[in-house]
Amino acid sequence: MNAAVLAIDGGNSKTDVALIASSGEVLSHVRGPGSSPHFLGLEGCVDLLDGLVARAAAQAGFDGAVGVAESAGAYLAGADLPGETAELTKALAARGWAGETVVDNDTFALLRAGTDDRDAVAVVCGAGINCVGVTSDGRQARFPSLGRISGDWGGGMQLGDEALWWAARAIDGRGEPTSLVHLISERFRAGSLAEVIEALHYRRLDPAELRTLAPVVLRAASDGDAVAVRIVERQAEEVVVLALAALRRLELLEKPTTVVLGGGVLTSGNDLLHNGIRRGLRADAPLAVAHSTGSAPIVGAALLGLDRLGADRESESRLRASFARILSGTDPRGPVGSAAH
Template sequence: MTDPTGGAPIVIAVDGGGSKTDAVALELDGTLVAAVRGTTSSPHLIGMAATARLVDELIERLLVETGPRPLASANIYLSGLDLPAEIAEFRAGIAGYAWADAIVDNDLFALLRAGTSESDAVAVVCGTGINCVGVRADGAVVRYASLGMTSGDWGGGWHLGEKALWHAARAVDGRGPATTLAAAIPEVYGLTGIPDVIEALHFERIANSELSRLAPAVLAASRAGDAVAQRLVDRQAEEIVILAATTLRRLELLGSEVPVVLGGGVIGSGDERLLAGVERGLAERAPLARITVVTSAPILGAALLALEAGGASADALDLAVSGLQDRQAAVVQ
């Protein structure tokens, strides 16, 4: 993948999740030369054609900033590319773009690389949705469809929001136990009560995808002692453990010291009850697993994968880590 014009070669990396999409351009020595951000690129939320357009727009913005450069590698990792058919559909949609021969896969691979370079590893993301991937040194890969309840999944910010609203609705009309979520949920949307939230969702004044905004309220209610919210948090921890331990078993790695990389907005909140539940569960079901919580943006992993694909050195990878972490710190401030 080259362009005969321009200056020093670059690599491009894209990481897209349920809430935002990051794209960066780096020189092969690890220097960060351009970075842009867009909205969600998940085809489950915006459709595959819109996903392809958004990624192309971000890459074009990078190329405007870098000027004409030879392109050594382009690596694109997106939430919602869970099935081989979805990856194939995305590839068909980008066929006319200059970067069409990019490496394309699910965003879990970016999270995995952000947390470890080991060849035996598992990653679980719990953000807007929940998903898991596992890899083994001989090339074996375990992955999941990640299509919600249809494919056996439980959890993630959207699902936590849906379950929280379910409990709050039953608390309000008397079918279920009292919960502070009945007051906390309307506040998230600037409404006065649960009936207003239900009506707004029904008439699509609130998009169904906006249920993910309730996850922080669930965690806050749990920390404040709400029993309903605590049960939801405990159930979420259990599902993270189930995904990681099942993947290790399927890879025949339960008896090995393997990193389990955890990331995504729900995990990244640092909620003590959630993380303690994950630690206890893995200690019981996969005692040799080593938990690594990734707080760096997953674009870091995507960038490292792109640099490695472009043939960058170990020193270049170190420089890229430093530059991207500095950028993230500046954005947070």
Template sequence: MGLTGLTGLTGLTGRTGGVERPAVLAVDAGNSKTDVALIGADGSVLGTGRAGGFQPPVVGVEAAVDVLAEAVAEAVDAAGRAGLPYADHVSACLANADLPVEEAALADALRRRGWGGTTAVHNDTFAVLRAGLPAGAAPRGVAVVCGAGVNCAGLLPDGRTARFAALGPLSGDWGGGGGLAREALWFAARAEDGRGEPTALAAELPAHFGRSSMAELIEALHLGGLPAARIHELVPVLFAVAAAGDPVALSLVHRQADEIVAMAAVALGRLDLLGEEVPVVLGGSVVAARHPQLNDRIAVRLAERAPRARISVVLSPPVLGAALLGLDALGTPPRVQAKLRTHFPACTG
């Protein structure tokens, strides 16, 4: 499957009310926040906006797009613009756009708002990938995002992609911050009641929340005394216990590394890139924390399957990637993309 709208849109720059329109309205929307940037034809950032998370499965498509509209309005106001369309092209990288049918439905919803002359919607993993690819190069590489969840995407200059459904256990996915926290709780509970092997997680997880035992922590989570959303706080605890040498905690970290490598290697294989020198971009809070037990194992295991892959951790905000995808779609020259990158200088590390 290819990224629609990546090429063939040159010559779209227009004017609104006698004023040249911005080139790209870039949208990066995750589960917890939305970032928008209005990009000029020369690559300058004219205005930015931020709003809440994008969750169409929870609130419905139109209500979710209303959240995007808040950030769009803020960016347009900051740029001193008025009148639709706001830009030649809308490049939206959205969480929960996991299947082609979802991308199509969301693209239709955005087109109805009239924000751009053309509109393209991609899963938000593509924003991380594009932001982390080397400057000046054609978009070619693979990204694995390990934050609250885990996902992977690959892209070639001709628009061909490799991707996963990323629907959690339903589609064969394992890990991410939420998954790691739940696995840590599972092993800790079994260690305390005797069904599983001993692990320091049984003491450290409840201690993080000021509870004296796993039984007390489980009760608090089950009865609502502790919001379930707070289990994400246990991910750093898991990594600290793993770093101290706890075998159970370390096995979870190693499994996460192996899952990341599996996704990257399969995506590289689908794009016939396993034997080539190619960027593999890592993004998301879990890998960005640079835990040696995780990141070092990723490097070793990926080298076994793709010896010429070059791993980096993306540091720039994903909205940069959404903007670069938009500029790709308009066929802008490298100097325009280079100017855009100066606004987001920390690209990879």
């Protein structure tokens, strides 16, 4: 007998794959590198996932990845547009992992991980920013999340880019002084900010590394740096704008609604950021309650699979408890599915 659910959460930096029994027990869990088709291409994404599914199947004691589960759900960064989702669904279904294959954006996994409510919104702010919303009658609100070309502002890359922009202006007199000058130089182990700029120009430093400046910006804002404070306040405003747009489109502005916050930026615990988000929501959606999720998106991917199979609350609770043990390293079976497995 094979698993009930094959759950996949594929992000820009890491990918989690798990096999779940109908009882909610986690049979196996493996982790690998990022799987976004925006970076790997369609074939590269599918090949990486196929390898991880094979590892998960072997760990659970199954003979190969084909037919390993009744239902497969892959929630992927990069599954943003209908055409992308259709291509991924066709390619992943062809691998034969399960009787049915569902593909959608990874923000839906975050949403399900963060709440059992059927009327809810999620905003994720990791490398980029995205938002989805759902209602109990099946309606959805979603955004392309393609960066600036689709109207987005925020996430680790944007925070890092803004921090560098303001710091560059500070050193040549076009902008006000900011501690970000020193902090950015320190982060990249450079003797000066000019060295950082030059390294980026000559591609000795990958521009993608700017996303690692997000914690630097948040810390500087907490310490009272005026420039960093404005950047973080802008991030809070953008989170609120996304959440309110989803709530408005789903006619939830005047209803008690959970707003799940996820991704490294929003789970950082930064008080300035979270107070700004709560203040902004309170002004136009006073019944909305925002909270950061402590559950990994792979939990949501697995729960969505159990939902498709009509699992009961007891199975959902068992799944959450099983993942809590595994991801915290307290599972009696040991560290299931780390990079070493």
